[in-house]
Amino acid sequence: MVLTSTPKVAEISGVSSGCQQGGCLTCSDYNGCLSCRPRFFMHLERIGMKQIGVCMTSCPPGFYGTRSPERNTCTKCRLECDSCFNKNFCTRCRAGFYLHLGKCQENCPEGLVRSDTQRECIQRCPAECESCVSGDTCTQCRPGLYQLSGRCHHVCPEDYEPNDKLMECTPQVHCEVGEWSEWSPCSRPGRTCGFKRGQETRTRQVLQYPSPFGKPCPEISEIRECLVKRRKCPGGRRQTNEQRERRNRNNRKDKENPEGRRERKRDRERERERHPVDREDSDNRNKTEHRHRRGHDTAPVSPEEGLVQ
Structure with a gap:
């Protein structure tokens, strides 16, 4: 008589060793689960030429569960179904x-x-x-x-x-800017004294930059003209004398070289175009000096000299 070895339940995937564990209610070492506990499904796994009973909480893919008072079983889906709800309704x-x-x-x-x-x-x-x-x-x-x-x-x-x-x-994302800052003190580039007209500025920050097609940002800085009380520069008298001496030297050169005089005149005109405020101050000074010269050149006439003999 030839004895064949029979696999234990524990050697089969998904089957517990004995009825005290898992979902088996009754079982055997050779056939696995023979019946299941309530709410478990009986599923038959084929291993070689024999089938092993396995009790599961839900049926595996390709099977659907059917319940009855006697037993709950896993039934294979139709051949063309990968998974199904019942024999007439495939889910994949x-x-x-x-x-x-x-x-x-x-x-x-x-x-x-x-x-x-x-x-x-x-x-x-x-x-x-x-x-x-x-x-x-x-x-x-x-x-x-x-x-x-x-x-x-x-x-x-x-x-x-x-x-x-x-x-x-x-x-689209549109630009967003913050509130304007206070105006800066009135100032003039390159000057700290000796000026009356200047400029003051204010700025604001960009809070949200726009997307490529969003509304662009408005101006974030502004400049405006302003007036301040003129403050004399230290050493102003000495500077005026130096300017006078320089002007006398230039006058002598102009007599000797008329072409150089015309060139310097053109330079002064270009300088005035670049600095219109300086030109205005210079014109005001020239008018004042002209009035003073007229006052000195025209002597007062006495009443006696005004009578006709």
Whole structure:
């Protein structure tokens, strides 16, 4: 008599060793579970030429559970189903079949197209869609179009702008700026004294920079003319004498070289164009000096000299 070794229940995947553990109510070392505890499903696993009973809380993929007063069992789905709810309702199809209304079919009904990734029959995509999940929801647009909320656009709607990297319509971002600062003290570039007219400035910060098609930022700085009480520069009298001596030297040179005089005149005109405020002050000084000269040149006339003999 030849003895054959019989595998223990513990050697089979998913089967406990003995009825005291797992979902088995009754069992044997050779056939596994013979009956299950309440709410467990009996599933028969094929190992070689024999079947082993396994008690499970839910049936594995490719099977569906049926309950009865006598026992709960796992029943195999239809051949074309990868998973199912019952024998007449598939939830996922095997490769080569496509799900439609709970059935797995090799060809989809008219008006629907096959989706190999979902293994389902889906509505035909709109012309502008490269791929879609339904007849009005695109997942990818054709080249040159921009996607927004499942639709494809040649031109993005208002308040949106095209993103060529993502090929999507993204919301526009407009510039935002803060409040103006206080005006700065009145000043004049390169001068700390001896001036009456100057400039003052104010600024504001950019809080949000705009996107490429958003509203640009307004001016963030302003400059305006201002007046201050003139403050004399130290050593002003000495500087005036130096200027007078320089002017006398230039006059002598002008007599000797008329062309040089004309060149210096042109230089002074260009300098006045660059500094209009200096020109105004210079004109005022010239007018004042002219009035003083007129006062000194015109002597007062006595009453006696004014009488006619």
